[in-house]
Amino acid sequence: MLPEIVVVAAIIRDRDNRLCLSRRPEHKHQGGLWEFPGGKVEEGEPLERALARELDEELGMKAVRSQPFMTVRHRYPDLRVTLHFREVTAYTGEPHGREGQPVEWVPLQDLSSRQFPAANQPVVTALKLPRQLVIPPEGLHYQDVLAGIDRLDPDSQGLYLRQWSQSDALPELAARCRQRGVRFWIRDDAHLATREHAFGLHLTAKSCGSGAQNYPGILSASCHNEQEITQAVEWGAQMATLSPVHATPTHPDAQPLGWDRFRALAEGKPLVFYALGGVTPDDLDTALHHGAFGTAGIRAFW
Numbered sequence: 001m002l003p004e005i006v007v008v009a010a011i012i013r014d015r016d017n018r019l020c021l022s023r024r025p026e027h028k029h030q031g032g033l034w035e036f037p038g039g040k041v042e043e044g045e046p047l048e049r050a051l052a053r054e055l056d057e058e059l060g061m062k063a064v065r066s067q068p069f070m071t072v073r074h075r076y077p078d079l080r081v082t083l084h085f086r087e088v089t090a091y092t093g094e095p096h097g098r099e100g101q102p103v104e105w106v107p108l109q110d111l112s113s114r115q116f117p118a119a120n121q122p123v124v125t126a127l128k129l130p131r132q133l134v135i136p137p138e139g140l141h142y143q144d145v146l147a148g149i150d151r152l153d154p155d156s157q158g159l160y161l162r163q164w165s166q167s168d169a170l171p172e173l174a175a176r177c178r179q180r181g182v183r184f185w186i187r188d189d190a191h192l193a194t195r196e197h198a199f200g201l202h203l204t205a206k207s208c209g210s211g212a213q214n215y216p217g218i219l220s221a222s223c224h225n226e227q228e229i230t231q232a233v234e235w236g237a238q239m240a241t242l243s244p245v246h247a248t249p250t251h252p253d254a255q256p257l258g259w260d261r262f263r264a265l266a267e268g269k270p271l272v273f274y275a276l277g278g279v280t281p282d283d284l285d286t287a288l289h290h291g292a293f294g295t296a297g298i299r300a301f302w
Contacts, residue, residue, distance in 0.1 A: 004080040008051045009038030011087040018105040034114040059095040074119035125238045130158040133296035142169040154181040244277025266291035
């Protein structure tokens with residue numbers, strides 16, 4: 001059996017929204033790679049206290065307060081690791097490498113130029129994503145969708161134009177999203193997504209991943225089981241909706257996963273997961289504790 005460790009790591013932003021990164025010593029596991037600073041959690045130690053201790057020891061930061069960001073479980077060839085990422089909300093002192101390690105403030109758009117341990121990759125993706133993925137209900141007039149776009153919070157909510165991706169009204173809806181800074185996804189058609197400067201291309205199980213390899217934005221996939229998750233990884237997806245968590249009127253014949261099965265399917269996969277199907281915005285904390293980064297839905301989110 002592989003050894004297993006539990007780690008807590010920090011998402012630290014400065015006033016310019018740059019992220020604090022440190023580089024691992026060459027002689028350590030995954031040495032030489034950049035990472036979000038943190039360290040091992042001692043047995044029985046609360047995560048917030050463990051992160052405050054590690055950031056004091058490593059970076060000289062004091063009075064650290066933090067909140068959950070996401071949890072990643074990853075299996076390396078020689079080690080299993082559970083990483084609890086927490087977003088730092090308050091601290092004093094200027095972070096610096098107290099153990100001689102390089103420490104840098106890096107703009108979000110430059111993260112892709114850094115080499116991270118594999119377990120950090122989903123977090124690099126998640127930092128670009130909203131916590132909620134909103135799907136317009138069927139049967140709406142496009143004016144209703146335009147009004148709905150105006151109600152969205154661009155910081156925390158993205159829009160999946162599932163039923164509108166092949167509509168003549170798509171250019172107008174996409175333009176409204178771009179105008180308001182709302183990140184939006186197009187279904188299955190990489191050409192359309194590129195033409196409309198969509199933030200994301202969302203692939204359904206029937207899409208065969210056509211054109212996905214060359215799509216420049218976020219690539220996501222609709223998943224319901226282990227096989228579809230494997231297919232999403234092969235397509236090169238960075239995120240996925242995993243459903244249905246609970247019974248839902250939209251798909252009454254689908255067998256609900258439940259939260260335990262959701263966590264089992266998501267664990268160890270190099271994807272950012274959104275919990276979909278019978279969930280509400282109030283389920284975010286539960287979703288975070290079961291391997292998701294965010295929640296997605298129709299009626300409860302619109």
